[in-house]
Amino acid sequence: MSDRTLEDALQAAESPVDLLRDLGLGQFTKLPDEFTHWIEEQRAWQESCAFADQSYHMTDLRVEGTEAIELYADYAVNDFEQFDVGQAKQLVVANPDGYLIGDAILFREGESNFLSVGAAAAHHWLLYQSETGEYDVDAEMQGRPVATGRDPENFRYQVQGPDAVDVMREAIDGPLPDLGFFRFEEVTIDGTEAFLLRHGMAGEAGFEFWGDYANGDAVREAVLDAGEEYGIRRLGSKSYQSANVVLGWLPLPVPAIYSGEEMQEFREWLDLRQGLISIGGSYDAADIEDYYVTPVEVGYGHIVDFDHDFVGKAALEAEIDHPDREKVTLVWNDGDVVDVFHSLFRNGETQKFMDLPVPRSSACHYDEVRKDGEIVGVSKWMSYIYNHREMLSLALVDTEHSDPGTEVTLTWGEADGSENRAVERHEPAEIRATVAPAPYKQDRR
Structure with a gap:
């Protein structure tokens, strides 16, 4: 741990956006990019069976104690009235203004024993509340193993298809249990x-399973042996993402978490x-709150429980x-995508390289989306x-x-003045896209 807090850095920076832009992209997982070829791995989840190793790229938060449910109910939007041992929930955590801090999968492993798995922000927020609030709980957070260099507590695998x-x-x-x-x-x-x-995952039936690392x-190896006759394939980092x-x-x-007086003490702790x-x-806003999203617009409106008090309730009501805004899928124009690659074979400035299947160069990607010249949304995760033989992205429009x-x-492309070392010099490209539903594929889970 360093002595500097997030609040220290924000006070020294020109703005939160200046602090966070162009930091590049860290290592996603300890796994290789591919075990076979990412195309064959994508085909496996639709045609046969795919095996994913999730042991290294997420954080874990364990909470134990008689008041664990009270902690979750105070800081998550979910309904906890019907939450049985042996049940999981999509845990969703908002800030006082109703913006999304983060989400995770929450497992009730025992009457007073809970485990959640996901990105770090929501876990840090809940850990902070457990340490500073008056809850009879013990909480322990495991950082991303790929970042800490330590072995995880649990292996975590998925099979799907x-x-x-x-x-x-x-x-x-x-x-096999009937679950x-x-x-x-x-x-x-x-x-x-x-x-x-x-x-x-990917709209296909499957299982997740975890235990002692x-x-x-x-x-x-036992699962891969069982899947050999079905043509099971391991997913590398590329196909998984x-x-x-x-x-x-x-x-x-x-x-x-980067703005608001009510979040300041948390930033001083973090x-x-x-x-x-x-x-x-390519999206370039000066105000960090223009990058925030809400649980409602990303598709969690149906799980928000207004029958209990929680942080962010008034804003979400x-x-x-x-x-x-609404979450949608954008189907990119084939010809415009091909033209990005074509730019590599002609004179003049090239367009930003697409490293397929997931051309990421930052953790939080935002491309501007326009209609008749006006910005009407942001394109986020693209693959x-x-x-489907298509380039798709999830967007808020x-x-x-x-x-x-x-x-x-x-x-x-990147915003003017970008200094992201993971991206080469390029000229921006305008890519036509068609709005489609999200999820894009019929859910057969």
Whole structure:
């Protein structure tokens, strides 16, 4: 830990945007980019079965104690009245102004024992509240193992695809539990205890399972052996990250922690290195709050429970029926995407290189989206999906332009004056796109 806090750095910077822009992109996971080829790995989740290793790129927060539910209910938008042992929830945390701090998957492993897995911001916020509030809980956070260099407490794997159920039926000892969606229970795999969650990715059926990290290799090999006859493939970093645009889950918007007096004491508590996250893309706003999103506009409106008091409730009540923006999928124009690559083979300045399938150069990517020359939204997570033969991105677009079939334009490139060392010199490219629903693919989970 350094002695500098996030608030120290913000006070010294010209603005929060100046502090965060062009920090580049850190290592996503310890896994290789590809185990076979990312195209074959993408095909596996649609045609057979894919195996994903999630052990290294997320943070964990364990909370234990008789008042754990009170802590979650005070700071998350969710309904906790019906939350059974063996159930998981999409935990969503907002700031006092109703902007999204972050989300995670929350597992109730015991009556007073909880584990959540996800990006760091929401976990830091909840850890801070557990330490400074009057809650009878013990909380412990594990940083991203790829960043800390330490082994994780748990292995965490997923299998998904049309053959995932059959693979897991072969892999576990005894009968496959009949689990409802987001329900889990303890099983054994090759004699090793693990929790098995009914889940899925990229719109396909699947399971997530976790247990003691020391047993991870044995469990992985047992599942891969069971899946061999089905053509199971391991997902590398590239193919794994590309699944989000199909599923419709919007990862890594800028956490809403960098402004507001009510967040200041938290920023004074948070170590600088834990509070930094990079901004990139063609969208260039001076106000950090222009990069914030709300739970409603990213698709979490249906899980907001207004029958209890929580931080951000008043702002979300005002927004819920009339959000300014809506999450959509943008289908990029094939010819315009091809022209980006064509620029490499002609004289003059080239356009920003697309390193397929996920051309990321910052943690929090924002490209401006325009309609008739006016900015009407931001394009966020983009990926080429071989199964659709399309370049797609998840975007937030003003509701008046969010109907499927609406034609818009996004600017591919970095903002003027960008100093992101992960990006080469280039000229911006205007790419036509068509609005489509999010999620883009029929959900068969």
